[in-house]
Amino acid sequence: MISVLFETHHLYYLPNFLPIIDEMKSRGIYSLSISIPKTINDTERFYLKKISEAKNLEFLDGSSEDSRQRKLRKRKFDVVIVGVPGMLEKIVSDNSLAIMVYHGIGLKHSYYKDTSHRINIRAIESEMRYKELKSQGETNLLLTGYTKIDPLFQDHTKLNQKNLEDLNLNSQKKTILYAPTFYPSSIEKLIPYCTEFAKKYNLIIKLHGFSWNQKRYKHHIIIAEKISGKGIYLVPKEDYNIIPYYSISDALISDISSTLFEYLALNRPIFQTTFFTPRLKHRIFKSRLRKRLDLDRSEKINFTYVLDNPHQILLEVKKVLNDNDTLFPHREQALKNFLYQTDGKASSRLVDAIEDKNK
Template identity: 45%
Template sequence: MIKVLFENHHLYYLPNFIPIMSEMNRRGEYEIHASIPATMPEEEKAIFYKSCNELNIQTISNDDEAKRNQSIKDSAYDVVVVGNVGQLNQIVNDKTLAVMVYHGIGLKQSYYNDIDSRIDLRSVESESRMSELKAHGHQNLVLTGFTKCDPLLTLDQEMKLGSLGLNHNQKTVLYAPSFYPTSIDQFLPILGKLSYETNIIIKLHNFSWYQNQYAYQSEAISKLDSAFENIYLVPPKDYNIIPYYGVSDLLVSDISSTMFEYLYMNKPIIMAECFSLRLKHRLFHKRFLMKIDQERMEAVDFAFRLDNAEDLPSLVYHGLEYPMDLENERLAAQTQYLSRVDGKASSRLVDAIAEKLLEGHP
């Protein structure tokens, strides 16, 4: 059996890895373990361990982070899969095949900068990103598609709006903002009004729950959830947004990866450009722009763009009434940003891993 470890720097990396784990399990040649840093919040770790248990995935844990890292290294895994560089060099040995499946495909420059020469194989979601990474000097790339989206091809509709306390006679908006920069502050006064005529499911970023500087976001949205019956805040234990794509009719996001993932659904998308920036980024705007992939952001033509929060209701109503608007752009964007939407990204990646191992690499 080939021993594989999935290193989850945060809980929200797990949805990217689950389809890969499933494909490896299907092939029956892999012994799969998963781990999360000891330094993560206790609630986040508890959800992670519970989820892995439900998936029948063994976990590696230790309350001491240095001991956890050493335990993983001593286990001499044949393959270690990561979602960022993180602790990579502390947990691999010389013979380990190090694989990166980057945790996000949004608009942040970290996609290109969070890399290490120790990566032996990197999964890439599109040809355009392959070209960009090569231009940045990256090697060992394999074009796979985005593994997180594989389940969307066969997504069942078991989740019902009624089970979320929402009105099944109304259209449903999925609001999935980033933690920073974020549209949350601008939309807080608007979402309640919007919910009178639509259901709103709000899926916050992991950091909005577990990072102190962003916790105000989950606190503010929790108040909205309590005050308006047609608003549903996805609890942190439901860390995977994929099932919510299926029950929604339209996505509202900002710079989040969700905007690109949702292309799989060929449903309307609204891209909010009304951000609340930190003082230093308002004073030194170029510092903020350096963190954003401006070329990728400016190229987005498959979404309705919004720079005034007050216009959100009218744009939502338009998108729901005319869902075919921008369909041609969305279909073209599927290829541009996701390569293939065939549910086989994980299969292609596992093929590439098997080939590397067969070659005796590294």
């Protein structure tokens, strides 16, 4: 059996790994384990352990972070898969095949900075990004597509399909998914307009994992819980996977989140907010915030309906959903640019490459 460790630095990385886990299980030659750093909060660790039990994965832990790392290193896994370099160099053995499936594909510059000489294969979601990283001298690249969205193109039993009625939403109304990032986020400015919006449309709010688990974003939960109900469904924190909510929504609203690009796979309308509430230091030193963002990638976005003011939400969404979706062809082209082969087989391509390396 080929021993595999999934090192998930946060719970919200897990949807990238689940299709890979399912693919490996289907081949019957892998023993699968999962772990999360002790430095991560107890809530995420608790839910990951529950998920590992449900998925029949070995959950590995330690009495301290040092002991956890020693335990993982001692196991000498054949394959170690991460979503960010993080603790990678401290847990791999000399002979481990180290894989990175990066946890996000949005507008943050960290995509290019988060790397390690120890990574043997980095799975890449698009030809555009493949060429960019190759031009920077990266040699460990594998063009696979984005594993996270594989379930959208597979048997719906793998998708854990949601039902609007189960969410106390009206199946006769169109459904909008609102998925803000944690920072810089549109949520503080948009939430006051959501109650009125929900009189016309179902609204599903999917907060970022950091909004649930980091104290500095606790106010996101407070303002979202305050308006939930009566046409507004707030996805609970234990429901970490956004993918099933893509399939039941008619459009997406987001800001700089990876969801802007993931949702292209369905070629449904995407609304992008440009308003947010910056921290004080970013109000004073605006260039610091700009350095966090991938401005070149942002300038390539021509497939979203831009919302410059929160009061536009109802009018703009209504206009587009009433048969005035002019950006349909732009999304078709963007899909080719930003996502490689949306055929549900990104995970299969990655596992094939792992097996080639292990021959």
